[in-house]
Amino acid sequence: MNESIEVVRTLHKRSPSQRGMAETKMCENWAIESKLAKIILHLGDEGSRRYVDKWDAPASLTQTLVADAIGMSRSNMSRYAPDLKAWGFVEQKVKHILGASRKRNAYFLTPDGMTVYELLRKRRNMDERIQNADQP
Numbered sequence: 001m002n003e004s005i006e007v008v009r010t011l012h013k014r015s016p017s018q019r020g021m022a023e024t025k026m027c028e029n030w031a032i033e034s035k036l037a038k039i040i041l042h043l044g045d046e047g048s049r050r051y052v053d054k055w056d057a058p059a060s061l062t063q064t065l066v067a068d069a070i071g072m073s074r075s076n077m078s079r080y081a082p083d084l085k086a087w088g089f090v091e092q093k094v095k096h097i098l099g100a101s102r103k104r105n106a107y108f109l110t111p112d113g114m115t116v117y118e119l120l121r122k123r124r125n126m127d128e129r130i131q132n133a134d135q136p
Contacts, residue, residue: 044117
């Protein structure tokens with residue numbers, strides 16, 4: 001429930017352009033603790049761009065482990081993934097998953113997604129520095 005009210009209000013609208021969320025600039029308003037931001041940050045932290053053109057990918061890029069890593073259910077992850085794909089921030093591909101017996105869907109940041117990741121990463125780092133400065 002840490003998501004900004006503005007993001008929640010826009011999720012019910014039809015297209016990304018109606019939501020005003022088709023550009024990377026719109027992410028400046030995302031709370032670092034929002035589910036959308038957490039997904040982008042997780043995929044960026046895991047280096048998802050390195051695996052986009054490879055035959056296999058780590059399990060940390062699958063829907064189940066992305067959801068586990070950010071503290072949400074897998075079904076909630078499937079609620080956010082289509083919007084991130086429609087906005088052009090994330091792409092989904094079927095890959096052989098390291099340590100798994102069969103192929104699964106994996107998520108990767110697009111170049112626009114990497115731009116959003118860099119923006120959110122800088123904000124997260126600044127927030128961490130401010131929190132650390134407040135502690136004795």
